[in-house]
Amino acid sequence: MANMIVRTIEFIGALIERPVMALGRVFLLFFSVVKNIPKPPFEIRNTIRQMLEIGVNSLPVVLITAVFTGMVLALQSYTGFKRFGAEGLVGSVVALSMTRELGPVLAALIVTGRAGAAMAAELGTMRVTEQIDALETLATNPVKYLVVPRFLSGMIMLPALTVITDIVGILGGYFVTVILLGVSSKKYMTATWSYLELQDIYIGLIKACFFGAAFTLISCYKGFYTKGGAEGVGRATTGAVVYSSMTILISDYFLSALMF
Amino acid sequence: MIEFHEVHKSFGGKHVLQGVNLQVEKGESLVIIGGSGSGKSVLLKHIIGLLHPDLGQVLINSKDLSALNEEHLNEMRKKFGMLFQSSALFDSMQVWENVGFGLKRHTSLSDKEIREIAVRKLKMVGLAGIESVMPSELSGGMRKRVGLARAIAMEPELLLYDEPTTGLDPIMADAINDLIKKMNEKLNVTSVTITHDMKSAFKIADTIAMLYNGVIIEKGSPDSIKKSQNPIVRQFVEGRAEGPIVIEGIEA
Numbered sequence A: 001m002a003n004m005i006v007r008t009i010e011f012i013g014a015l016i017e018r019p020v021m022a023l024g025r026v027f028l029l030f031f032s033v034v035k036n037i038p039k040p041p042f043e044i045r046n047t048i049r050q051m052l053e054i055g056v057n058s059l060p061v062v063l064i065t066a067v068f069t070g071m072v073l074a075l076q077s078y079t080g081f082k083r084f085g086a087e088g089l090v091g092s093v094v095a096l097s098m099t100r101e102l103g104p105v106l107a108a109l110i111v112t113g114r115a116g117a118a119m120a121a122e123l124g125t126m127r128v129t130e131q132i133d134a135l136e137t138l139a140t141n142p143v144k145y146l147v148v149p150r151f152l153s154g155m156i157m158l159p160a161l162t163v164i165t166d167i168v169g170i171l172g173g174y175f176v177t178v179i180l181l182g183v184s185s186k187k188y189m190t191a192t193w194s195y196l197e198l199q200d201i202y203i204g205l206i207k208a209c210f211f212g213a214a215f216t217l218i219s220c221y222k223g224f225y226t227k228g229g230a231e232g233v234g235r236a237t238t239g240a241v242v243y244s245s246m247t248i249l250i251s252d253y254f255l256s257a258l259m260f
Numbered sequence B: 001m002i003e004f005h006e007v008h009k010s011f012g013g014k015h016v017l018q019g020v021n022l023q024v025e026k027g028e029s030l031v032i033i034g035g036s037g038s039g040k041s042v043l044l045k046h047i048i049g050l051l052h053p054d055l056g057q058v059l060i061n062s063k064d065l066s067a068l069n070e071e072h073l074n075e076m077r078k079k080f081g082m083l084f085q086s087s088a089l090f091d092s093m094q095v096w097e098n099v100g101f102g103l104k105r106h107t108s109l110s111d112k113e114i115r116e117i118a119v120r121k122l123k124m125v126g127l128a129g130i131e132s133v134m135p136s137e138l139s140g141g142m143r144k145r146v147g148l149a150r151a152i153a154m155e156p157e158l159l160l161y162d163e164p165t166t167g168l169d170p171i172m173a174d175a176i177n178d179l180i181k182k183m184n185e186k187l188n189v190t191s192v193t194i195t196h197d198m199k200s201a202f203k204i205a206d207t208i209a210m211l212y213n214g215v216i217i218e219k220g221s222p223d224s225i226k227k228s229q230n231p232i233v234r235q236f237v238e239g240r241a242e243g244p245i246v247i248e249g250i251e252a
C-alpha cells in the first residue's frame, strides 16, 4: 500500500518534472533578457531587422485574415441581429470584437506561426552548429545579441500589427454591412464609434504587447536550448509554435478577466 | 597560463573527462592528440569557459574560470581566439563580417577598416576574393580557413585550434601548419591545438599531450612522444589498428 503511494507520487513527479524545469528555464531566460536590455551596446541594427522580419513579413497574411474576419463577423451578427431588428448594432459588434479580442489574438497567432517558427529554427540551427558558442568566444553575450532584439521587436510590432488588424477588420465589416447588405454607411459608423471606448483599444494593445513578449520568449527559448541536430531543430520549431499558441490563447482569457 | 586540476566532465551518463591534469605555459604551443570522441573538443571548450567542470578547476592566469563573472570572462575572451572543429561561421553574415565580428563589437574601427583587416587575415589563410561571399557557398576546407581568420583577427594572446587541418588538402594543410607556427613565434602567443594529423602535431608542437580514457596519459616534447614506451601512445602515433586501443564494433 505504502509502496503504491510512493510509486504514484514518483509517477506524478516524473510527469511534472520536465514541464516545471522548462518553465523555470523560460523564467531564467526572461530575467536574463530584462537584465540585458539596459546594458550597452544596444543592438539597434539587429532590433530593426527583427522588427521588419516580424512586421513586414507577416503583414500580408495579417491583412487577409483581418479583412475576412471582419467580414464574417458582420455577416453573422447581421443575420442574428436582423431577427430582432437590431441590424444597426453590427458595427459595434465588429468594432468591439476586433479591438478587444480578435485583433490581438489573430495577429499574435499569425506572427507566431511565421516569425516565432523562424526564430526557433534560426536560433536552433545556430545552437546545433555551434554559432551560439562562437558568439560567446567572441565575448558577445548571445542572450543580448540574439534574444533581446527579438523580444523587443515582438513587444513593439505586435501592438502595431494589432492596430492594423483592428482597422482592416472594421473596414471588412463595413464592406459587408454597407455595400453587400445595404445598411446605411452612417448607421454602421455611428454604431462603430458610439460604443467603442478608448479602454477597448488599449486593453487590446496591452494584450498584444504581452503576446509579443510571450511568443518571442518561448520561441527563442526553444531555439536557444535545441539539442540533437536537424531533427532537434524541427522539434524546437514545432514546439515553439504549439507552446506559444497555447500560451496566447490561455493567457488571453486571464488577461481579459483581469482587465474586464 | 592554463592549468587543469583534476577536471571531470560528464554528459548524461557518459564520463568524458575523468580527472584531467594539464599545464600550459605562456608562449607554449601544446598539441593534444587522442581518438575521435575521446573528449578533446570538450577539453578545449573548458579553456574558454564554454563548458565548466563538474569537478575540479580550470585556471587561466591563476584565475578560476567558473568563478569569474560575465564581464571578467568576456574581458578575458577578447584576448582569446578559437577555431571550432565545425568552423561555426555565422551563416547570416558575409565572410568579411564573420572575420571582423570581434573587431566590430569590441573596437571603434569603421566598417571600411574592418573589411581591410578581414581581407588581410583572409589572405594569411590563403583565401582571396571571397570576402563578400556567404559562408554557405564555401567548401568545408574554405570554411575552416575563414574560421581560422576569424580566430586570429583580434591578434589574441591565446589561440585554440580544434582540428585546423582536417578537411584540407596536404599542401594547404602544411601552409596552415606554417601559419600556426608563425603565430606562435610571435611574442607571448600561447596555443592549444587539437589534431589527428601526427605530421602537423610534430611540426607545430613544443609539447604533445595524449588524451585517452578521459585522462592525459602522456605529455612531453615531440621527441619524447616519438620515443614513447607507452604502447597506447605508440599505437596512436604510428597509426596502427592493432594494439591496446580497442575500436568498438570492429573485429580484430
Ligand SMILES: Nc1ncnc2c1ncn2[C@@H]1O[C@H](COP(=O)(O)OP(=O)(O)O)[C@@H](O)[C@H]1O
Binding pocket: B011, B012, B014, B016, B034, B035, B036, B037, B038, B039, B040, B041, B042, B043
Ligand atoms: N554538449 C554535449 N552534450 C552531450 N554530449 C557531448 C557534448 N559535447 C560532447 N559530448 C560527448 O562527449 C564525447 C567527447 O566529444 P568530443 O570532445 O567532441 O570528442 P573529440 O575528442 O572527437 O573532439 C562524445 O561522446 C560526445 O558525444
Ligand SMILES: [Mg+2]
Binding pocket: B040, B041, B042, B085, B162
Ligand atoms: Mg573534436
